[in-house]
Amino acid sequence: xxxxxxxxxxxxxxxxxxxxxxxxxxxxxxxxxxxxxxxxxxxxxxxxxxxxxxxxxxxxxxxxxxxxxxxxxxxxxxxxxxxxxxxxxxxxxxxxxxxxxxxxxxxxxxxxxxxxxxxxxxxxxxxxxxxxxxxxxxxxxxxxxxxxxxxxxxxxxxxxxxxxxxxxxxxxxxxxxxxxxxxxxxxxxxxxxxxxxxxxxxxxxxxxxxxxxxxxxxxxxxxxxxxxxxxxxxxxxxxxxxxxxxxxxxxxxxxxxxxxxxxxxxxxxxxxxxxxxxxxxxxxxxxxxxxxxxxxxxxxxxxxxxxxxxxxxxxxxxxxxxxxxxxxxxxxxxxxxxxxxxxxxxxxxxxxxxxxxxxxxxxxxxxxxxxxxxxxxxxxxxxxxxxxxxxxxxxxxxxxxxxxxxxxxxxxxxxxxxxxxxxxxxxxxxxxxxxxxxxxxxxxxxxxxxxxxxxxxxxxxxxxxxxxxxxxxxxxxxxxxxxxxxxxxxxxxxxxxxxxxxxxxxxxxxxx
Amino acid sequence: xxxxxxxxxxxxxxxxxxxxxxxxxxxxxxxxxxxxxxxxxxxxxxxxxxxxxxxxxxxxxxxxxxxxxxxxxxxxxxxxxxxxxxxxxxxxxxxxxxxxxxxxxxxxxxxxxxxxxxxxxxxxxxxxxxxxxxxxxxxxxxxxxxxxxxxxxxxxxxxxxxxxxxxxxxxxxxxxxxxxxxxxxxxxxxxxxxxxxxxxxxxxxxxxxxxxxxxxxxxxxxxxxxxxxxxxxxxxxxxxxxxxxxxxxxxxxxxxxxxxxxxxxxxxxxxxxxxxxxxxxxxxxxxxxxxxxxxxxxxxxxxxxxxxxxxxxxxxxxxxxxxxxxxxxxxxxxxxxxxxxxxxxxxxxxxxxxxxxxxxxxxxxxxxxxxxxxxxxxxxxxxxxxxxxxxxxxxxxxxxxxx
Ligand SMILES: Nc1ncnc2c1ncn2[C@@H]1O[C@H](COP(=O)(O)OP(=O)(O)OP(=O)(O)O)[C@@H](O)[C@H]1O
Ligand SMILES: [Mg+2]
Numbered sequence: 036x037x038x039x040x041x042x043x044x045x046x047x048x049x050x051x052x053x054x055x056x057x058x059x060x061x062x063x064x065x066x067x068x069x070x071x072x073x074x075x076x077x078x079x080x081x082x083x084x085x086x087x088x089x090x091x092x093x094x095x096x097x098x099x100x101x102x103x104x105x106x107x108x109x110x111x112x113x114x115x116x117x118x119x120x121x122x123x124x125x126x127x128x129x130x131x132x133x134x135x136x137x138x139x140x141x142x143x144x145x146x147x148x149x150x151x152x153x154x155x156x157x158x159x160x161x162x163x164x165x166x167x168x169x170x171x172x173x174x175x176x177x178x179x180x181x182x183x184x185x186x187x188x189x190x191x192x193x194x195x196x197x198x199x200x201x202x203x204x205x206x207x208x209x210x211x212x213x214x215x216x217x218x219x220x221x222x223x224x225x226x227x228x229x230x231x232x233x234x235x236x237x238x239x240x241x242x243x244x245x246x247x248x249x250x251x252x253x254x255x256x257x258x259x260x261x262x263x264x265x266x267x268x269x270x271x272x273x274x275x276x277x278x279x280x281x282x283x284x285x286x287x288x289x290x291x292x293x294x295x296x297x298x299x300x301x302x303x304x305x306x307x308x309x310x311x312x313x314x315x316x317x318x319x320x321x322x323x324x325x326x327x328x329x330x331x332x333x334x335x336x337x338x339x340x341x342x343x344x345x346x347x348x349x350x351x352x353x354x355x356x357x358x359x360x361x362x363x364x365x366x367x368x369x370x371x372x373x374x375x376x377x378x379x380x381x382x383x384x385x386x387x388x389x390x391x392x393x394x395x396x397x398x399x400x401x402x403x404x405x406x407x408x409x410x411x412x413x414x415x416x417x418x419x420x421x422x423x424x425x426x427x428x429x430x431x432x433x434x435x436x437x438x439x440x441x442x443x444x445x446x447x448x449x450x451x452x453x454x455x456x457x458x459x460x461x462x463x464x465x466x467x468x469x470x471x472x473x474x475x476x477x478x479x480x481x482x483x484x485x486x487x488x489x490x491x492x493x494x495x496x497x498x499x500x501x502x503x504x505x506x507x508x509x510x511x512x513x514x515x516x517x518x519x520x521x522x523x524x525x526x527x528x529x530x531x532x533x534x535x536x537x538x539x540x541x542x543x544x545x546x547x
Numbered sequence: 548x549x550x551x552x553x554x555x556x557x558x559x560x561x562x563x564x565x566x567x568x569x570x571x572x573x574x575x576x577x578x579x580x581x582x583x584x585x586x587x588x589x590x591x592x593x594x595x596x597x598x599x600x601x602x603x604x605x606x607x608x609x610x611x612x613x614x615x616x617x618x619x620x621x622x623x624x625x626x627x628x629x630x631x632x633x634x635x636x637x638x639x640x641x642x643x644x645x646x647x648x649x650x651x652x653x654x655x656x657x658x659x660x661x662x663x664x665x666x667x668x669x670x671x672x673x674x675x676x677x678x679x680x681x682x683x684x685x686x687x688x689x690x691x692x693x694x695x696x697x698x699x700x701x702x703x704x705x706x707x708x709x710x711x712x713x714x715x716x717x718x719x720x721x722x723x724x725x726x727x728x729x730x731x732x733x734x735x736x737x738x739x740x741x742x743x744x745x746x747x748x749x750x751x752x753x754x755x756x757x758x759x760x761x762x763x764x765x766x767x768x769x770x771x772x773x774x775x776x777x778x779x780x781x782x783x784x785x786x787x788x789x790x791x792x793x794x795x796x797x798x799x800x801x802x803x804x805x806x807x808x809x810x811x812x813x814x815x816x817x818x819x820x821x822x823x824x825x826x827x828x829x830x831x832x833x834x835x836x837x838x839x840x841x842x843x844x845x846x847x848x849x850x851x852x853x854x855x856x857x858x859x860x861x862x863x864x865x866x867x868x869x870x871x872x873x874x875x876x877x878x879x880x881x882x883x884x885x886x887x888x889x890x891x892x893x894x895x896x897x898x899x900x901x902x903x904x905x906x907x908x909x910x911x912x913x914x915x916x917x918x919x920x921x922x923x924x925x926x927x928x929x930x931x932x933x934x935x936x937x938x939x940x941x942x943x944x945x946x947x948x949x950x
Contacts, residue, residue, distance in 0.1 A: 057557075057561065351836075352836075352838070354835070354836060374840070375835060375836060375837070375838045375839075376838035376839075376840060378838075379838045385836070387836060392830070392832060392833070393832050393833055393836055394833055394836070395830065395833055396825075396826055396829035396830045396833055396834070396896070397829075397830070398829050398896055398897065399825070399826070399829055399896075403822070403825075403826075407822075407826055407834075407837045407839075408837040408838055410819045410822060410823070411819070414818075414819050417818050417819045417820065418817055418818050418819075419817050419818060419819060419822060421759065421817075422759070425763050461837070
């Protein structure tokens with residue numbers, strides 16, 4: 036009783052944690068102290084070691100594979116695996132969601148923890164308990180709904196419900212809102228506050244500093260594998276303070292200065308219609324027309340599920356949908372974009388929203404992934420030139436400041452944000468005329484975001500066109516010269532940078 | 548000194564798979580050399596070993612590509628038998644010249660591979676099912692072609708595909724002299740010179756790759772380890788070629804095989820198409836969105852497999868000098884096992900040609916050694932099965948340990 040709700044007691048202490056991977060010192064004597072009943076945020080740049088620290092804590096990396104000590108509820112903890120830490124009430128929700136898409140909500144919540152008697156699952160009880168949990172997290176879905184049919188935001192809530200189904204004392208959320216829209220994010224953060232009121236302690240990792248300020252009581256900042264500061268957030272902490280500790284210097288602007296210059300017409304799309312690949316009666320994209328001029332950054336705003344990704348993928352080599360009609364003109368001439376290789380040749384590039392399953396080959400190196408979409412550029416007569424490949428990969432590593440010991444690292448071992456930079460490098464390397472970016476800064480730290488914006492600006496200064504799909508309204512407003520607003524598969528409005536603001540965009544969506 | 552031994556240890560740990568495979572092959576060879584009282588390494592047996600395994604190795608090259616691309620081909624044994632039967636019927640029954648038959652058979656192999664690849668690539672039917680069907684179909688078709696009988700013998704011009712040896716190009720007196728020197732009955736100088744050349748190439752290429760790695764600051768293998776590995780491999784090549792030289796020289800199939808191994812190693816490691824195959828197996832969706840024509844590539848992987856299975860069928864028939872309805876029976880299992888022992892992963896995207904070749908040799912030496920020892924076919928199967936399991940277990944264990 037003394038522990039729960041008592042703000043003053045230390046629930047968790049991690050002392051001098053050091054964790055090395057071959058060639059990388061991911062954590063170097065990191066200290067972290069979490070008080071009972073608080074929400075503790077961990078901030079740091081991509082690759083700083085945040086996820087690794089949490090994996091050490093939860094036993095993903097078992098005791099003995101790292102140096103240092105973990106004290107939980109006052110006792111030394113040596114977890115051999117996730118099971119051990121879960122038994123003690125430490126539940127982690129990883130950066131990549133781990134739900135089984137083909138199973139129902141209830142099945143996922145009780146996976147590995149089935150309410151069974153003699154091996155027979157009592158579905159009635161499981162569904163009942165799931166309903167109760169769903170109510171608790173504020174999710175209005177039936178326990179028998181398949182995960183497949185839920186958006187990322189709702190899946191996140193299911194993950195939390197799953198955590199609550201176990202006796203949770205310390206809840207760890209690794210970038211829970213990275214893939215969420217503002218409304219959904221807010222719901223999730225409020226849920227955290229509610230759980231806090233009930234005595235649950237949480238750790239949250241996030242690159243969205245506004246959210247950190249909203250929920251956190253304490254912030255620990257990690258830089259290059261070292262804990263640099265612990266800040267009290269209750270007394271009102273500014274984002275700039277956090278950023279300064281994260282990057283080690285002052286960062287005054289979040290968006291690099293942009294000179295607007297819309298040149299001649301680069302890409303024109305007319306009468307674009309797409310139907311769903313399986314349910315052929317469902318029209319996903321409805322008669323869309325839009326254009327991009329040379330040097331322009333064109334934003335596409337919309338809610339999740341409004342069809343933005345489907346639009347982009349259907350244009351890019353018909354990678355989505357069927358029965359596609361419409362024309363794509365580049366430089367005034369109709370372009371053949373009917374296959375991905377043709378679309379690339381025509382000058383299109385598409386940075387996918389889902390880097391793990393669509394963007395990267397995780398088991399291969401940075402070099403392998405960087406050159407993959409333009410192997411012609413590093414080969415002669417079909418024979419690869421290893422030196423040229425290395426040069427290209429090194430070039431982008433430096434330009435994008437990807438944090439890695441070498442370009443021969445497996446991409447799967449990089450931190451989330453650095454993986455995103457590799458995807459970006461892959462597409463920059465195709466020297467596209469029009470670059471379509473789908474959530475380009477998801478899970479990326481403030482410093483790296485700035486770098487990516489700078490790259491976007493540089494491309495547009497070279498007269499390239501950029502199409503940016505983003506759920507982060509400030510980013511869209513900060514970067515775009517023009518914004519199309521999309522809702523339910525159709526464009527419902529177009530705003531110039533001067534006209535655009537959050538309210539107008541939302542009202543266009545709602546009025547539809 | 549201490550840091551150096553640490554470096555060697557770390558490198559060994561990181562490349563456990565490659566070194567483990569090499570050591571396993573050497574250990575198995577030494578073991579059988581001892582227990583067979585030296586029979587294993589007799590020149591005639593080494594010649595046999597190559598002849599017996601050539602068709603498995605040839606098919607393993609294609610199988611590696613199929614497996615790397617994320618598929619499997621269960622039909623290769625049957626296809627091999629079928630093509631052998633086709634050759635026999637064309638040559639023996641229809642008196643077709645060898646020079647015409649061989650291309651027809653290779654084209655037939657391509658067509659068979661293409662037919663199966665078509666369903667796998669364009670209709671997305673799992674390769675396991677398509678090729679299981681193919682296995683049954685072509686087993687049946689071989690029986691039908693041969694009407695249940697063995698068909699043979701073949702003309703000399705066909706037999707030499709397998710049982711021929713490379714001619715001597717050096718003056719006979721050289722061979723006689725060397726034979727005297729090494730206390731052998733005869734000596735094929737060309738074979739030995741080719742062996743020396745191959746060993747020199749191994750060293751040269753190793754040094755070149757090493758230099759490139761160092762230039763780019765990739766943590767390269769400690770010098771001691773590099774030389775130990777390279778010298779063992781080159782010494783083994785020279786030793787085997789020396790043995791072959793004192794018998795009838797270099798068999799034609801070994802030349803064919805060697806050339807094919809080099810071509811496939813080159814294609815998989817150094818070319819655009821090879822790179823794309825790894826990408827396809829590593830993450831098909833990502834590969835597709837990178838502009839790779841994944842369907843066509845899958846299709847081609849099966850066409851290639853078909854051609855190699857056909858070639859293996861010709862080699863096999865030529866060696867036995869007859870085509871039998873049972874030829875190639877369950878050989879697909881040896882081929883697939885060789886690829887997995889060689890370190891390829893079931894889920895696609897990884898595996899090397901040289902691994903598959905070494906895997907095939909491990910299987911081959913075991914087959915051969917156990918037969919010399921007179922171990923029954925029953926035990927042989929059990930032991931081979933366990934070796935496959937052990938190899939794959941070793942892989943998984945290593946992966947888990949590296950986290
Ligand atoms: N299994 C691994 N093998 C080798 N290096 C690794 C491994 N896992 C992580 N790393 C390295 O450790 C460092 C810390 O990674 P980590 O995932 O903890 O970063 P992070 O702070 O969570 O970053 P992000 O905000 O991008 O998610 C990175 O440099 C990463 O490349
Ligand atoms: Mg992380």
